[in-house]
Amino acid sequence: xxxxxxxxxxxxILLTVASxxxxxxxxxxxxxxxxxxxIPDLIKLEIVLEEKTVxxxxxxxxxxxxxxxxxxxxxxxxxxxxxxxxxxxxxxFGLVTFGGLTxxxxxxxxxxxxxxxxxxxxxxxxxxxxxxxxxxxxxxTVLVVAxxxxxxxxxxxxxxxxSN
Amino acid sequence: MRVWxxxxxxxxxxxxxxxxxxxxxxxEEQRSPYPDAADLSTGYESYVGQHLMVFGTVTETGDGGxxxxxxxxxxxxxxxxxGTEAAVEPxxxxxxxxxxxxxxxIAAERVEVVNxxxxxxxxxxxxxxxxxxxxxxxxxxxxxxxxxxxTLEARDG
Numbered sequence: 001x002x003x004x005x006x007x008x009x010x011x012x013i014l015l016t017v018a019s020x021x022x023x024x025x026x027x028x029x030x031x032x033x034x035x036x037x038x039i040p041d042l043i044k045l046e047i048v049l050e051e052k053t054v055x056x057x058x059x060x061x062x063x064x065x066x067x068x069x070x071x072x073x074x075x076x077x078x079x080x081x082x083x084x085x086x087x088x089x090x091x092x093f094g095l096v097t098f099g100g101l102t103x104x105x106x107x108x109x110x111x112x113x114x115x116x117x118x119x120x121x122x123x124x125x126x127x128x129x130x131x132x133x134x135x136x137x138x139x140x141t142v143l144v145v146a147x148x149x150x151x152x153x154x155x156x157x158x159x160x161x162x163s164n
Numbered sequence: 165m166r167v168w169x170x171x172x173x174x175x176x177x178x179x180x181x182x183x184x185x186x187x188x189x190x191x192e193e194q195r196s197p198y199p200d201a202a203d204l205s206t207g208y209e210s211y212v213g214q215h216l217m218v219f220g221t222v223t224e225t226g227d228g229g230x231x232x233x234x235x236x237x238x239x240x241x242x243x244x245x246x247g248t249e250a251a252v253e254p255x256x257x258x259x260x261x262x263x264x265x266x267x268x269x270i271a272a273e274r275v276e277v278v279n280x281x282x283x284x285x286x287x288x289x290x291x292x293x294x295x296x297x298x299x300x301x302x303x304x305x306x307x308x309x310x311x312x313x314x315t316l317e318a319r320d321g
Contacts (some may be wrong), residue, residue, distance in 0.1 A: 003288045005295030028306035028318055041292065052238060053191075061189030066181065075181045082173050085315045086165045088296060113218045113261035113274045119195045123184060126195045136276060138284035143291055 001068065001107045002135075003143055009146040010106055011099040016153050020160055024091075032092055036099025039076045040068040040107065068107065069122040073100030112138045130137040167314050187291035199264075204243075208268070216270070217261045218243070219278070221255050232258060244269040255282040 001007075011033045017058045019025040043064045066072040077096040084092045108117040109132050116128040135142050198216040199207075220232030220243065227247045245260050246269055252258055257279040260311040279285050310317045 003295065004292035005298070006291070008299055028320075031299075031303050031306055035303065038296070038299065044292075054185075055189075056185075060186050061192075062185050063189035063192065064185065066184040066188045066298050070180065071184055075184075078177045079174050082170045082177075083316050085313070085317065111257040111276045111278075113276045114215075114219070122188065122195070126313070127194075127251050133276075136278050138279045138288055140287065 001043075001103075001137055002110065003039065003137070004041045005017060006045060006143050006146045007041060007106065008034045008104045009150045010102045013146070013149050013153050014102065015095070015098075016157050025147075029095060030069060031096035033099040035080065036073070036096035036101075037103045039073050039100045040094075040103045042072075042076070043067045053115065056076045065118075068104070068118070069120050070101075070104065071123045073097060073104065076100075109134045170314075201234045201241045202237050202239040204234070204264075205239050205241045209266075211264050212266050214264055215262070216264055217259060218270070219257065220245075220320055222256045222258060224254060225252065230258075232260065233292050242268065245272050245275065246270070248272045248275040250275040250277050251280065252277045253281040256280050256284070 009127060012030060014026065015030040015033045019027075019030060040072075045067070046064055051062050051064060067076075074097060077093055077100060080096050081089050081093040084152060103121045108120055110117070111133040112131050115133065117131040119126055119128050121127065121129065175222050198218070199211045199214075201218075204211060218232070218234045220234040222230050223233050223242065224231040229244060229248060230250070230252065231242055231244050233240055235241075244267075245258075245262070246265075247262070248260075250258060256277060259276040259278060260270055260272050261274040262270045265271050279288075306319055307316045308319050309315075
């Protein structure tokens with residue numbers, strides 16, 4: 001997968017641009033959407049607590065893979081949503097899910113040697129969507145492009161805010 | 165909304181997620197069309213001639229090939245990869261798509277270098293750590309935890 005910083009920058013760019021047209025979408029809501037982009041990265045819990053360890057405690061096979069799928073994003077978006085006040089739930093759930101989806105899509109276009117991405121639509125389907133294989137996860141170009149785009153959007157955003 | 169109602173919702177969602185963690189592991193075979201390291205180490209011969217894709221850590225490089233270590237579920241197997249000139253150092257990570265040959269070898273059709281060396285891995289974790297820290301700082305600049313209701317509230321009301 002792309003690094004977490006890139007994952008966070010993509011919804012920042014998209015939501016900030018959207019905020020120029022959508023009144024309620026201010027900086028604090030953009031940040032909530034960015035949070036969703038971190039969900040698929042939680043698969044790296046493996047570094048802290050290995051699947052093998054959990055398996056031996058549970059006595060069942062265990063895999064963190066669902067965290068980087070649509071199912072994992074929807075469920076954790078629900079958990080995050082409940083942390084907010086009831087009147088914000090619809091908005092939070094939408095934004096967090098959106099952020100998670102941008103990460104899944106970004107990871108879905110990275111390189112797979114057989115031309116098919118991971119099963120990121122799990123558990124809804126076991127189908128592996130085709131990938132255009134645009135980048136590998138350690139390619140700094142992806143982060144550089146994301147940083148440049150985010151920087152540009154931030155500057156434009158500041159000007160728009162100032163003119164209002 | 166009462167705290168306990170929210171706690172129940174969180175609990176239910178987490179239980180479903182926990183179920184997925186187990187379900188995904190149990191039904192893994194349905195989603196991976198290729199044999200993994202454990203399959204190869206137990207029934208290698210039955211996969212010879214088949215297409216497969218593996219992720220592996222490079223252990224050796226040489227003319228027209230390399231050796232990679234492939235791991236799954238605690239089982240590791242070393243495979244020779246032939247027909248590749250991929251620029252990678254030992255310690256790097258590659259994806260190999262090709263045909264399984266006798267004597268623990270893959271005739272590569274496509275090799276993709278995921279990490280060209282160990283340093284590429286550090287780069288990724290570095291960028292991710294910066295991302296995590298930056299996000300937390302930004303988030304709590306705009307939001308705070310209300311300790312009476314245990315909800316996140318916007319700092320400006």
